[in-house]
Amino acid sequence: xxxxIPTLNEERFIESLIDHLNKQAKNPSxxxxxxxxxxxxxxxxxxxNKTRVKVLKSAKGRAKQQNFGAKLAMAPILYFLHADTLPPxxxxxxxxxxxxxxxxxxxxxxxxxxxxxxxxxFAWLTRFNHILCRGGDQSLYITKEKFNQLGGFxxxxxxxxxxxxxxxxxxxxxxxxxxEPVVTSTRKYREKGWLKVxxxxxxxxxxxxxxxxxxxxxxxxxxxxxx
Numbered sequence: 001x002x003x004x005i006p007t008l009n010e011e012r013f014i015e016s017l018i019d020h021l022n023k024q025a026k027n028p029s030x031x032x033x034x035x036x037x038x039x040x041x042x043x044x045x046x047x048x049n050k051t052r053v054k055v056l057k058s059a060k061g062r063a064k065q066q067n068f069g070a071k072l073a074m075a076p077i078l079y080f081l082h083a084d085t086l087p088p089x090x091x092x093x094x095x096x097x098x099x100x101x102x103x104x105x106x107x108x109x110x111x112x113x114x115x116x117x118x119x120x121x122f123a124w125l126t127r128f129n130h131i132l133c134r135g136g137d138q139s140l141y142i143t144k145e146k147f148n149q150l151g152g153f154x155x156x157x158x159x160x161x162x163x164x165x166x167x168x169x170x171x172x173x174x175x176x177x178x179x180e181p182v183v184t185s186t187r188k189y190r191e192k193g194w195l196k197v198x199x200x201x202x203x204x205x206x207x208x209x210x211x212x213x214x215x216x217x218x219x220x221x222x223x224x225x226x227x
Contacts, residue, residue, distance in 0.1 A: 001030070001031055001032070001075050001077045001078075001079055001092055001095065001096070001141075002031075002032040002033075002034060002069075002070075002073035002074060002075040002077070002078055002079065002144075003021065003031055003032070003033045003034065003079045003081055004034050004036060004066055004069035004070060004073065004078060004079065004080050004081070005017070005033070005034065005035050005036065005069075005081050005082070005083055006036050006037075006038065006058075006062045006065035006066050006069070006080075006082070006083075007035055007036065007037045007038065007040060007044050007048070007065075007083050008037070008038045008039065008040055008044075008060065009040045009041060009042045009044060010040065010042075010044045010083040010084070011040070011042040011043040011044045011047055013083045013084045013185070014035065014044055014047050014048050014051075014083055015047050015048075015050075015051060017081075017083055017084075017085075017086065018033065018035075018048070018051045018053055019051075020086050020087075021033065021087070024086075024087060024088065024089045024090070024091060025090070025091065025092045026090045026092055026093040027092060027093070028092075030092070031092060032054070032073065032074050032075055033053040033054065034053070034054050034056055034069045034072065034073065035048040035053055035054065035055045035056065036056045036058050036065040036066065036068055036069040037055060037056065037057055037058065037065075038058055038059065038060035038061065038062075038064070038065050039057075039060050045057075056068060056069060056072065061155065061158055062136075062153075062161055062162075063152075063153035063154060063155045063156075063157050063158075063161035064153075064155050066080055066152075066153050066161075067152045067153050067155060070144065070147055070152060073144060075144070076143060076144050076145070077095065077096070077099060077141060077142075077143055077144065078141065078142055078143070078144050078147055079095060079139065079140070079141040080136070080139060080140045080141070080142075080162075081139045082136060082137060082139070082184070084184060084185035084187065085137055085138075085139055085182050085183070085184040085185070086182060086183045086184075087108065087139060087182050088108060088178075088180035088181060088182060089180075091108070091180070091182075094108075094178050094180060095141045098141075098176045098178070099143065102174070103173075103174055103175070103176040104142060104143045104145075104146045104173045104174070105140070105141060105142040105143070105146060105169050105173055105174075105175050105176070106140075106141055106175055106176030106177065106178065107134065107138040107139055107140050107141070107175075107176075107177060107178070108138055108139055108177075108178045108180055108181055108182045109123075109126045109127050109138070109177065109178065109179060109180065109181040109182075110123050110126040110135075110137055110138045110181055110182055110183075110184055111123050111181040111182070111183045111184070112183075112184060112185075112186045112189075113183055113184070113185055113186055114186045114189070116186070116189075116194055118194060118195075118198070119186060119189065119194055122198070123181075126138055126177075126181075127177065127179070128177075129175060129177050131163075131166065131167055131170050132205075134162075134163060134166045134170075135162060135163060136161075136162030136163070137182075137184040138182060138184075139182050140162065140165075140166065142169065146169075146172070146173060149172075150165070150168050150169065150172060152165070153165050154214070156213075156214045156215075157214040157217070157218075158214065158215075158217075158218040158221075159204070159214075159217055159218055159221045160204060160208060160214065160217050163205075163208070164208075164214075188225070192225060196224075196225075197225065200220070200221070200224045200225050203220065204217055204220060204221060207220060
């Protein structure tokens with residue numbers, strides 16, 4: 001299995017994530033970990049290099065970074081993971097078992113690292129196998145064969161690339177939701193305010209549903225959430 005971690009200025013998280021992967025995986029020696037950096041200005045690459053994982057340099061943009069990592073991955077199973085998301089214990093074994101049972105793709109339920117009741121409710125919704133309940137923070141695994149058949153992530157998307165790709169996955173194959181949760185950071189909610197972030201993400205989903213393209217989605221995101 002190849003774990004692909006796209007990074008951009010993730011010095012706060014990258015070392016603890018890699019340490020977590022080594023401790024929580026059932027067979028860490030069988031994992032290939034690729035940190036695909038999009039041009040960090042902090043110590044992300046330096047820290048990742050010290051952990052002895054493979055550090056790749058890519059054009060900026062999570063879709064581009066993840067596609068680049070997938071292209072160079074050596075394993076037949078790809079696991080896309082955000083730098084601020086921690087997988088559950090034995091995550092690798094759960095994924096391999098699902099693949100053996102015929103699932104070509106899937107993800108884990110999600111928990112936020114907060115006691116905020118509203119965010120906990122949105123995390124609770126990730127147990128349902130519906131496209132509206134999916135997102136990149138839940139992590140994503142897929143066989144490399146199916147990934148290539150689907151053409152990977154659409155690099156015209158600067159945001160929303162995970163949701164767009166998962167929508168295509170849902171149309172082509174069975175998708176597995178594991179009951180074990182990943183734990184993801186609420187840093188953006190803390191920085192911007194949970195109500196503001198949830199509102200604008202809902203608007204981005206609505207704009208996509210109404211047919212607005214990747215550039216329009218990014219411009220909206222940049223205006224309300226990026227700065």
